Amino acid sequence: MNENPLILEMRGITKEFPGVKALSDVTLEVTRDSIHSICGENGAGKSTLMKVLSGVYPYGSYDGQIIFDGREMKFRNIKESEQAGIAIIHQELTMIPELSITENIFMGNELTKSGLIDWNEQRRRTVELLKKVGLSVSPDTLIKHLGVGQQQLVEIAKALSKNVKLLILDEPTSALNEDDSANLLELMRGLKEKGITCIMISHKLNEIAAISDAVTVIRDGQTVESYEVVAGQVDENKIIKSMVGRSIENRYPEHTSNPGEVIFEVKDWCVEDPEVEGRMVCKNSSFYVRAGEIVGFAGLMGAGRTELMRSLFGRNYGIYKSGTIKLKGKEVKLTSVEAAIENGIAYVPEDRKNLGLNLLDSIKKTIVSANMKKILTGGLLDSAKELAASEEYKKALRIKCKDVGVGVSTLSGGNQQKVVLSKWMFTEPDVLILDEPTRGIDVGAKYEIYKLIHELADQGKAVIMVSSELPELLGVVDRIYTIFEGSITGELMASEADQESLMKRMTVTSA
Amino acid sequence: MKVIKKVLGEDLRQYTMVLALVVLILVFNIISDGRMLTSSNFQNLLSGNAYVLILALGMLMVIVIGQIDLSVGSVAGFAGMVMAKVAHDFNLNWFVAVLIALAIGALVGAWNGFFLAKLGIPGFITTLGSMMMFRGLVIWISQSISVPAPDELRFFGAGYMPEWGPAFTGMNNSTLLLGIIGIVAFIYFELRKYKHSGEISGQKQPMWAVVTRIVLVSAIIAYFTWLYGTGREGTSFPIPGLILLILVIVYHIITQKTRFGRHIYAVGGNKSAAALSGVNVSRTYFLTMMNMSMLAAVAGILFVGRSTAAGPADGTQWEMDAIASVFIGGAAVSGGVGTILATMVGGMVMAVLNNGLMLMGVGADKTQVIKGLVLLLAVAFDVYNKKTGKASIIGRLFPSKETEKK
Numbered sequence: 001m002n003e004n005p006l007i008l009e010m011r012g013i014t015k016e017f018p019g020v021k022a023l024s025d026v027t028l029e030v031t032r033d034s035i036h037s038i039c040g041e042n043g044a045g046k047s048t049l050m051k052v053l054s055g056v057y058p059y060g061s062y063d064g065q066i067i068f069d070g071r072e073m074k075f076r077n078i079k080e081s082e083q084a085g086i087a088i089i090h091q092e093l094t095m096i097p098e099l100s101i102t103e104n105i106f107m108g109n110e111l112t113k114s115g116l117i118d119w120n121e122q123r124r125r126t127v128e129l130l131k132k133v134g135l136s137v138s139p140d141t142l143i144k145h146l147g148v149g150q151q152q153l154v155e156i157a158k159a160l161s162k163n164v165k166l167l168i169l170d171e172p173t174s175a176l177n178e179d180d181s182a183n184l185l186e187l188m189r190g191l192k193e194k195g196i197t198c199i200m201i202s203h204k205l206n207e208i209a210a211i212s213d214a215v216t217v218i219r220d221g222q223t224v225e226s227y228e229v230v231a232g233q234v235d236e237n238k239i240i241k242s243m244v245g246r247s248i249e250n251r252y253p254e255h256t257s258n259p260g261e262v263i264f265e266v267k268d269w270c271v272e273d274p275e276v277e278g279r280m281v282c283k284n285s286s287f288y289v290r291a292g293e294i295v296g297f298a299g300l301m302g303a304g305r306t307e308l309m310r311s312l313f314g315r316n317y318g319i320y321k322s323g324t325i326k327l328k329g330k331e332v333k334l335t336s337v338e339a340a341i342e343n344g345i346a347y348v349p350e351d352r353k354n355l356g357l358n359l360l361d362s363i364k365k366t367i368v369s370a371n372m373k374k375i376l377t378g379g380l381l382d383s384a385k386e387l388a389a390s391e392e393y394k395k396a397l398r399i400k401c402k403d404v405g406v407g408v409s410t411l412s413g414g415n416q417q418k419v420v421l422s423k424w425m426f427t428e429p430d431v432l433i434l435d436e437p438t439r440g441i442d443v444g445a446k447y448e449i450y451k452l453i454h455e456l457a458d459q460g461k462a463v464i465m466v467s468s469e470l471p472e473l474l475g476v477v478d479r480i481y482t483i484f485e486g487s488i489t490g491e492l493m494a495s496e497a498d499q500e501s502l503m504k505r506m507t508v509t510s511a
Numbered sequence: 512m513k514v515i516k517k518v519l520g521e522d523l524r525q526y527t528m529v530l531a532l533v534v535l536i537l538v539f540n541i542i543s544d545g546r547m548l549t550s551s552n553f554q555n556l557l558s559g560n561a562y563v564l565i566l567a568l569g570m571l572m573v574i575v576i577g578q579i580d581l582s583v584g585s586v587a588g589f590a591g592m593v594m595a596k597v598a599h600d601f602n603l604n605w606f607v608a609v610l611i612a613l614a615i616g617a618l619v620g621a622w623n624g625f626f627l628a629k630l631g632i633p634g635f636i637t638t639l640g641s642m643m644m645f646r647g648l649v650i651w652i653s654q655s656i657s658v659p660a661p662d663e664l665r666f667f668g669a670g671y672m673p674e675w676g677p678a679f680t681g682m683n684n685s686t687l688l689l690g691i692i693g694i695v696a697f698i699y700f701e702l703r704k705y706k707h708s709g710e711i712s713g714q715k716q717p718m719w720a721v722v723t724r725i726v727l728v729s730a731i732i733a734y735f736t737w738l739y740g741t742g743r744e745g746t747s748f749p750i751p752g753l754i755l756l757i758l759v760i761v762y763h764i765i766t767q768k769t770r771f772g773r774h775i776y777a778v779g780g781n782k783s784a785a786a787l788s789g790v791n792v793s794r795t796y797f798l799t800m801m802n803m804s805m806l807a808a809v810a811g812i813l814f815v816g817r818s819t820a821a822g823p824a825d826g827t828q829w830e831m832d833a834i835a836s837v838f839i840g841g842a843a844v845s846g847g848v849g850t851i852l853a854t855m856v857g858g859m860v861m862a863v864l865n866n867g868l869m870l871m872g873v874g875a876d877k878t879q880v881i882k883g884l885v886l887l888l889a890v891a892f893d894v895y896n897k898k899t900g901k902a903s904i905i906g907r908l909f910p911s912k913e914t915e916k917k
């Protein structure tokens with residue numbers, strides 16, 4: 001076919017937004033039939049680069065050249081880039097949950113016979129495509145009945161239906177569990193063999209290390225480094241170093257906890273799924289946390305970690321069946337979130353944008369929102385107290401913002417998370433439940449959050465940290481519970497645990 | 512531009528509508544040869560629109576929680592009719608009749624709130640049902656005949672504040688007192704804010720900006736005091752206007768300064784996040800709907816008082832005027848955004864349009880067309896501004912350094 005070993009060359013790409021230079025003179029060269037990883041901190045310009053490539057930002061709105069398959073491309077929209085053979089799979093899945101797999105795959109490109117949709121042909125092709133991505137379900141299955149991992153596969157099948165040559169995956173595994181992630185990476189290897197080049201944007205260095213043939217690191221809108229690697233032998237620290245522009249000697253801060261009395265104790269906690277009758281999402285869960293101790297919960301996506309935490313937090317999720325909570329030795333009945341907060345429990349949800357924040361609110365309003373009693377003067381909210389409180393947290397947590405009156409939607413992920421943490425620290429809790437506190441946050445901000453968690457423990461608070469990232473748990477917490485299908489399957493001291501021993505307990509029920 | 516910003520505060524968008532309102536009043540005044548800015552016209556403007564503005568207060572809160580209440584017109588009509596009926600048929604004291612009307616408002620609100628908060632049926636459907644039901648009930652119990660209202664109610668619907676004290680002031684002294692209270696209160700709060708402004712953020716606002724603001728607002732209050740106070744003998748600032756004024760202050764405080772107010776915005780902005788912050792979402796829904804229907808009853812009482820009789824068609828389409836006021840005032844259809852004061856400005860824009868077009872002799876048909884267009888344009892302008900992040904009309908007229916960069 002084409003002699004050119006490069007399928008894609010992006011030369012001197014510069015893209016400016018009003019007041020900001022998002023990309024400056026970025027170069028990207030992607031070899032045919034390879035897996036090319038792009039990494040960089042949040043806001044480094046990865047997504048902007050991909051939007052330039054796929055025509056979201058039309059030709060003319062940026063400077064530089066795109067050469068794809070030996071020809072210079074001037075995409076005016078996504079449709080044109082798709083026709084050329086470039087497809088993007090976005091971080092957020094874009095399928096319609098109420099429609100079937102077939103309908104979603106051919107959405108916008110319906111096959112027709114004399115003006116009507118040719119369902120038989122569409123279904124036949126869908127079956128073929130699903131086989132290619134290794135998904136064995138009926139093509140008539142509705143998207144909403146598929147798991148996230150399976151939905152991702154359907155997205156890829158959709159891309160394949162358009163004769164894609166270059167597939168861009170933007171953080172493809174961010175919502176997947178370990179199994180599905182491994183599955184997806186395997187599929188990418190398979191695609192490579194079938195002559196489809198993949199570009200993967202990812203924060204997960206272990207995945208990048210496992211499958212990449214080449215790595216490009218972008219920082220502050222510029223290409224920092226780009227080199228070929230051998231899959232499986234990638235130096236992760238080298239990538240981190242060029243991503244943050246400084247070497248992070250230790251990704252996790254040093255810390256020694258001084259656990260005191262047990263202040264939070266859960267016994268035989270049982271919760272039923274609110275949608276499926278008879279299905280228990282928590283089965284006889286019992287655990288305890290000491291004051292000043294950081295306890296981790298390890299479990300795969302769907303294991304029931306979040307469900308357990310939310311049901312403990314004033315029965316915010318599920319139907320309570322049985323079990324007791326003891327706070328500082330006294331049994332309490334927390335039947336509402338309000339009661340949970342009053343009793344000194346705080347819960348930082350996993351899904352920051354949908355559950356953690358009201359994106360319309362300002363920073364100061366958000367910080368006081370869970371404990372407005374504290375800023376009352378004569379029964380009315382006191383804006384001076386509100387300002388004082390939020391300024392205090394802005395300083396203490398180093399929230400980067402113009403002033404505390406600006407909207408939380410203007411902040412980066414890391415700073416948003418700091419605002420959410422401030423909001424819960426303002427309730428002066430004894431027990432802090434953090435559900436994936438570092439999700440979608442870049443390396444530098446993660447370090448700050450870890451340090452904050454340690455400080456909270458030093459103040460004598462009981463901290464519970466739920467995380468899918470095992471290295472993070474091992475690096476930050478003191479003791480780890482593993483959870484599988486709603487049951488707690490193991491308890492290990494972090495110092496004695498390693499990833500394998502945890503993973504074993506996260507996938508098998510202890511008999 | 513910087514000067515204006517310092518005086519009016521950072522958020523200029525909310526002043527777009529105020530400016531539009533001022534321009535509207537001046538333009539109508541010129542076209543109608545000065546018939547707009549007269550005592551009697553403004554007295555009528557206020558007492559004739561107080562009921563819609565009162566509805567808009569409750570509607571703002573309903574829209575902020577992301578719902579809508581279509582039943583307010585029917586509920587206002589029903590409450591007014593029951594009040595007139597019990598007073599007329601059973602010879603009840605007017606005060607008892609008013610209490611019964613308010614209780615009916617609360618009950619209907621509880622009914623609407625129950626379906627929304629406990630059963631999760633969207634407010635649109637719930638209140639569409641109530642709208643039909645209560646319109647039907649009004650016609651049913653009145654048998655399509657108007658019922659005379661107790662005379663005492665006229666005071667609330669169309670009365671004026673009493674005349675007292677020395678005559679040398681040249682105006683109604685109650686109105687004068689109200690104006691003075693307004694100016695003093697404004698100066699007090701401004702100075703208090705000024706005193707506290709530097710304490711935490713370290714940036715004290717300049718004194719001259721505070722003074723300019725005080726002079727500006729005081730002049731406006733003084734002008735309207737004069738306008739309302741120097742009308743015909745026996746007229747003054749109207750009682751329904753006074754009731755509205757008190758309600759505006761009360762609801763401004765409720766929405767901005769209480770936990771319940773914050774809960775309303777939290778539920779409208781992100782229901783799940785609010786629930787996880789300890790907000791009782793269904794209670795917030797319930798109370799907001801209940802409050803709306805009670806205000807509808809208040810509006811119904813004032814209207815009956817003004818028109819001296821309760822009619823079977825009272826309240827028809829009031830919900831539409833209330834909803835329009837809220838949206839012209841910049842509230843978001845998706846909830847979470849909107850303020851009481853902006854809603855009042857939105858409502859006044861509608862009222863002044865109505866009034867001005869009437870003074871010009873434009874027919875009711877054409878007035879409807881113009882009002883519809885204004886609603887659409889106002890909201891479109893707001894949405895467009897939010898999308899592009901561009902400044903409002905004022906921002907356009909006086910581009911600052913920040914906006915120039917964009």
